[in-house]
Amino acid sequence: MVADKTQEKIILDVENLKQYFNEGQRDEVRAVDGISFQIFEGETFGLVGESGCGKSTTGRSIIRLYHPTAGKIEFDGEDVSKIKRRADMEHFRRDVQMIYQDPYASLNPRMKVRDIIAEGIDIHHLATDVDDRNQQVNDLLELVGLDRSHGTRYPHEFSGGQRQRIGIARALAMQPKFIICDEPISALDVSIQAQVVNLLMELQQKKKLTYLFIAHDLSMVKYISDRIGVMYYGKLVEVGKSEEIYNFGVHPYTESLLSAIPLPDPEHERTRRRIVYKPAVNDGAERELREISEGHFVYCSEEEVPVFQKKLADKKAQTEKVEV
Amino acid sequence: MAEMDYSKIPKEKFELIGHQDAAESEKIAAPSLTFFQDSWRRLKKNKAAVISLVILGLITLIAFGAIWLSPKDPTKQNVQFANLPPKIPGISVDGFNGTTLVRGQRVDKYEQVGVPEDVYFILGTDSLGRDLLSRIFMGTRASLIIAFVAAILDLSFGVTYGLISGMKGGRVDSIMQRILEVLSGIPNLVVMILFLTIFKPGILTIILAMAVTGWITMARIVRAQTLKIKDQEYVLAATTLGQSQISIALKHILPNISSVVIVQMMFSIPTAIFFEAFLSFIGLGLTPPNASLGMLLSEGYKLFRFLPHLMWAPAIVLSVIMICFNLLADGMRDAFDPKMKD
Numbered sequence: 179m180v181a182d183k184t185q186e187k188i189i190l191d192v193e194n195l196k197q198y199f200n201e202g203q204r205d206e207v208r209a210v211d212g213i214s215f216q217i218f219e220g221e222t223f224g225l226v227g228e229s230g231c232g233k234s235t236t237g238r239s240i241i242r243l244y245h246p247t248a249g250k251i252e253f254d255g256e257d258v259s260k261i262k263r264r265a266d267m268e269h270f271r272r273d274v275q276m277i278y279q280d281p282y283a284s285l286n287p288r289m290k291v292r293d294i295i296a297e298g299i300d301i302h303h304l305a306t307d308v309d310d311r312n313q314q315v316n317d318l319l320e321l322v323g324l325d326r327s328h329g330t331r332y333p334h335e336f337s338g339g340q341r342q343r344i345g346i347a348r349a350l351a352m353q354p355k356f357i358i359c360d361e362p363i364s365a366l367d368v369s370i371q372a373q374v375v376n377l378l379m380e381l382q383q384k385k386k387l388t389y390l391f392i393a394h395d396l397s398m399v400k401y402i403s404d405r406i407g408v409m410y411y412g413k414l415v416e417v418g419k420s421e422e423i424y425n426f427g428v429h430p431y432t433e434s435l436l437s438a439i440p441l442p443d444p445e446h447e448r449t450r451r452r453i454v455y456k457p458a459v460n461d462g463a464e465r466e467l468r469e470i471s472e473g474h475f476v477y478c479s480e481e482e483v484p485v486f487q488k489k490l491a492d493k494k495a496q497t498e499k500v501e502v
Numbered sequence: 503m504a505e506m507d508y509s510k511i512p513k514e515k516f517e518l519i520g521h522q523d524a525a526e527s528e529k530i531a532a533p534s535l536t537f538f539q540d541s542w543r544r545l546k547k548n549k550a551a552v553i554s555l556v557i558l559g560l561i562t563l564i565a566f567g568a569i570w571l572s573p574k575d576p577t578k579q580n581v582q583f584a585n586l587p588p589k590i591p592g593i594s595v596d597g598f599n600g601t602t603l604v605r606g607q608r609v610d611k612y613e614q615v616g617v618p619e620d621v622y623f624i625l626g627t628d629s630l631g632r633d634l635l636s637r638i639f640m641g642t643r644a645s646l647i648i649a650f651v652a653a654i655l656d657l658s659f660g661v662t663y664g665l666i667s668g669m670k671g672g673r674v675d676s677i678m679q680r681i682l683e684v685l686s687g688i689p690n691l692v693v694m695i696l697f698l699t700i701f702k703p704g705i706l707t708i709i710l711a712m713a714v715t716g717w718i719t720m721a722r723i724v725r726a727q728t729l730k731i732k733d734q735e736y737v738l739a740a741t742t743l744g745q746s747q748i749s750i751a752l753k754h755i756l757p758n759i760s761s762v763v764i765v766q767m768m769f770s771i772p773t774a775i776f777f778e779a780f781l782s783f784i785g786l787g788l789t790p791p792n793a794s795l796g797m798l799l800s801e802g803y804k805l806f807r808f809l810p811h812l813m814w815a816p817a818i819v820l821s822v823i824m825i826c827f828n829l830l831a832d833g834m835r836d837a838f839d840p841k842m843k844d
């Protein structure tokens with residue numbers, strides 16, 4: 179990972195991001211409470227956590243739908259919250275796009291699919307004339323596996339999976355570098371989920387995209403991501419390579435998430451025990467993300483680092499033994 | 503039978519009988535209906551609404567056509583012919599043939615006051631000898647103008663105010679809502695009386711009074727709907743695409759609340775008509791020689807014991823207009839909201 183950092187370019191750098199709602203009032207919500215992570219160009223960073231832990235809020239803060247309470251978000255070396263000039267803002271809007279959670283709420287029901295997809299093209303004047311616009315839309319439709327005749331239809335005529343494809347086409351129309359996928363598959367049927375995930379991975383290859391992939395299902399995230407961040411109540415509790423987190427997640431919350439994944443193995447299922455996560459009592463120790471092995475970070479105090487290191491080593495040793 | 507050598511069969515003997523590729527199966531066959539086409543189709547199924555629509559169309563046509571084709575001059579007084587009962591050509595039913603009961607005796611009033619043989623007052627005349635039918639046409643026109651103005655006010659003030667309030671949110675929204683609360687706290691009648699101290703009574707004064715308070719319900723409804731739609735993911739998507747606030751309001755929010763706006767407008771029309779009728783009835787509205795349904799009612803009501811038709815006729819017209827607008831609004835609400843019915 180250390181070597182990686184010098185080789186790979188950091189495209190998104192989130193530092194101590196805090197996003198509070200209704201700040202200072204009685205109903206203050208600390209949706210995101212001081213998280214830091216980096217995303218490298220061309221990779222997929224998976225963000226997992228249970229419902230309401232602040233995943234969508236993180237994504238929306240990054241794309242400037244919210245104004246962060248504190249912290250810094252740097253995209254492509256530029257502080258996102260400091261963008262003032264119109265041209266810079268337009269640039270940012272084109273580079274960073276989002277695919278939404280709910281395919282039924284993310285398309286305007288009163289607009290034709292063609293106009294939905296071309297919305298960004300119209301705003302940023304990316305088409306020279308009407309023919310060019312239609313051509314771009316048709317290409318996008320085909321790119322995401324839809325028929326060009328679908329352009330003249332309304333969203334309610336499509337299935338969830340098809341709608342999600344339309345949402346993807348809308349994002350791609352801007353030719354972005356970075357796409358935030360906010361649980362793009364959680365509202366879909368399992369058989370359709372794979373289709374959409376495969377489409378996303380295919381597009382990543384073709385267009386050299388970087389993804390922030392948000393989900394609450396660790397097994398799916400592991401399949402698509404290079405690295406994973408595990409989130410719990412507005413905080414990142416563990417960050418690392420996807421294989422590493424999946425096989426040797428050491429934070430108790432990660433273990434709890436992992437224990438919830440069913441495997442197609444009756445032997446394993448019979449003995450599978452759901453680990454319930456009990457948050458550690460606040461002992462006053464200062465906790466933050468600390469590196470316990472190369473590229474593997476855990477949210478802990480200084481004293482806990484060796485404990486987690488030992489735990490990780492134990493786990494690795496155990497699997498090696500099984501393999502032998 | 504000997505084994506056949508299938509490879510020897512010439513290619514031309516094969517015929518492609520069916521072929522469906524993935525792209526074709528993705529095609530959708532049904533015609534693509536826009537939202538309003540779909541709603542119109544549903545509205546047409548609602549008999550009451552369609553009949554109301556037709557009646558309102560006819561009433562509008564007649565009321566405005568009467569400017570040029572009025573049977574008589576609605577403001578021309580002819581004291582000689584005062585208080586005549588209805589007389590319809592070719593009908594000899596008592597009550598519609600120009601006769602009334604005077605001390606138990608049926609008397610032909612038209613003959614009595616010397617109305618020429620070929621002159622008919624289809625709904626009779628009022629105490630100043632003006633033709634009631636023509637006056638009803640005139641009054642209906644006033645009511646419809648009020649209805650039209652109410653709709654315009656709702657659509658302009660109400661929708662704009664609600665959209666701005668909802669879109670801006672926060673402090674701006676709070677202030678705008680407090681202003682609405684103050685305005686809606688003043689009774690319509692008080693506003694009207696205040697205006698009467700400055701302006702002459704008449705249709706313009708009524709419109710001004712409505713401009714102060716008539717659009718408040720619409721503004722509230724539009725604001726609530728805007729707040730609801732503003733957080734929808736398609737609006738967020740438009741924001742992240744770089745769409746401006748104004749375009750979002752016009753392209754994303756307005757089309758999605760249009761049905762609510764139209765229905766609210768349809769319901770506010772009868773209220774406005776009734777407001778005008780009420781004002782004219784108590785004498786704060788239009789002034790003679792202009793006519794309004796409310797004024798005709800108030801005149802007719804004074805003579806109801808003796809000449810009941812003077813009140814019946816405008817009362818029926820007013821009721822029909824109100825009922826039709828309400829039924830049509832009802833039908834539209836159902837048509838716009840497929841979940842509610844059919």
Ligand SMILES: Nc1ncnc2c1ncn2[C@@H]1O[C@H](COP(=O)(O)OP(=O)(O)OP(=O)(O)O)[C@@H](O)[C@H]1O
Pocket residue numbers: 199200207208209227228229230231232233234235236279361394
């Ligand atoms: N605009 C807002 N105002 C107040 N609280 C909010 C707002 N948006 C989100 N929250 C709160 O912030 C917390 C995090 O919400 P968020 O939508 O980020 O969760 P999530 O991890 O995406 O969950 P899910 O998996 O269900 O999508 C929740 O408790 C939510 O109630």
Ligand SMILES: [Mg+2]
Pocket residue numbers: 233234235279360361
């Ligand atoms: Mg979410």
